[in-house]
Amino acid sequence: MIQWYPGHMEKARRQMIERLKAVDMVIELRDARFPEASRNPMLLELAQNKPRLIVLAKSDMADPDVTEQWIRRLRKNENTACIAVDLMRDSKCGRKIIRECLEVMKPKREKQLARGIRPRAVRAMAAGIPNVGKSTMINRIAGKNTVKAADKPGVTRSLTWIHADKELDLLDTPGVLWPKFDDEVTGTLLAAYGSINDDILERNMLAMDVIRMIQNTYPGLLEDMFDAHGENPNGVLKKIAAKRHLLKEEGKPDTRRAADAFLFDLRKGKIGRLTLERPDEENEDLSE
Ligand SMILES: Nc1nc2c(ncn2[C@@H]2O[C@H](COP(=O)(O)OP(=O)(O)OP(=O)(O)O)[C@@H](O)[C@H]2O)c(=O)[nH]1
Ligand SMILES: [Mg+2]
Structure with missing residues (x-):
């Protein structure tokens, strides 16, 4: 089971709690390709009852229809706004995020105005898992x-x-994970998409775990792409190795290098616009 919670994250968590007093709202960044696994459960605790904007970043690499479902689902949470953004190419996304922040703070700002106080710039803490796009935002x-x-x-x-x-002051924070992931899927997704330090990972296993998830969520996709019909994840890796001419000295497919190449492409969105988690409409746990 993958786990990564180094000391600097614990330190960051403590500092974030200290700073909360000075913060009006929290901007919680999640990865649009896995909005559940990229939800840091510690953040909800941290945000207490402060208004929250969930920003689904990297939506340019996620499945657009599933992103829409996630937005609808996450907006059902109390006190919560949600938008999806492409922080790299959408030149208007900065303005959109400001507008959402002002909207989510509107009730408080209206109260202040009614009491004759001119609201100052909104102070928002940007928080989320490592590498999700906080600083880019x-x-x-x-x-x-x-x-x-x-x-x-x-x-x-x-x-x-x-x-x-x-109208907006932002607090940049270090990416933080939490001490214990709920399940294997969470660790796999966080690692596969680069939120966990690569050096500690067994990338061959990791690639096979994600291949299995993609085979389940998008049947036929990898099979068509790599001419790998009927193959198990290890077989798919072999096909990738063959296709990319990644061979060992004795001419056998180098699945180790194929795994690295696959993970690199996955992170860059080159395998396609995939979202590996779907919102659970039936069993709605709104404490997210
Ligand atoms: N394609 C795409 N890439 C993005 C988007 N947002 C961020 N990135 C890329 O994601 C990478 C990580 O971005 P950062 O802003 O450094 O992430 P961070 O959350 O501040 O990471 P830490 O400080 O390590 O916690 C960068 O290479 C960005 O270019 C997006 O919406 N789309
Ligand atoms: Mg950063």
Whole structure:
């Protein structure tokens, strides 16, 4: 079972709790490709009863229809707004996020206005799993690269306030996971999509686990792509190796390198716009 909760995350969690007093609302970033596994259960606790905006990032790489289902589902939570964004290519997404923040804060701001207080800029904490796009989102809203963002987990190491817009101050926070994942699927998805440090992983097994999940959610997709009909996950890896000419010295398929190549493509969205988790409409647990 995959698990990753290094000391710097525990430290970040404590610092986030300390800063909450100064925060009006929480922007919870999740990955649109796996909105459930990328939900940090510690955040709900942390957010207490503060208004919340859930931002489903990387929607450009997720299945658009399933994203719509997730948005409808997540908006049912109390005090919660939800939007999906492509933080890389949608030039208007910064404005959209500001608008959503102001909307979610409207009741409080109206109360202030009624009492003759002019509301100041909204203070929002951006929080979520490592590598989900928190710092990228802040740079988008600010309209310039104020904080460091890169495609590996653990880039942001300290909490930083950014005056992103005249109406919105944002607190960038380090990506945090939690001490114990509920199930195997959570660990697999977090690792497969790059929220867990690669070095600690057995990538061959990981690739096979995700291949199995994709075979179940999108039957035929990998089979067609890699000419791998009737193959089990290990067989699919062999086909990938053959297709990419990844062979060992003795001419056998190098499934180890095929696994790396597959995971790289998956993270870049090259396997297709996939969402590996569906909202559970029947058994609605609204405490999300
Ligand atoms: N395609 C796509 N890539 C994105 C999107 N948002 C962020 N990224 C990429 O995801 C990677 C991680 O982004 P960061 O903003 O550094 O993530 P973070 O949440 O701040 O990560 P930590 O600071 O490590 O916790 C970067 O390579 C971004 O370019 C998006 O909406 N679409
Ligand atoms: Mg960051």
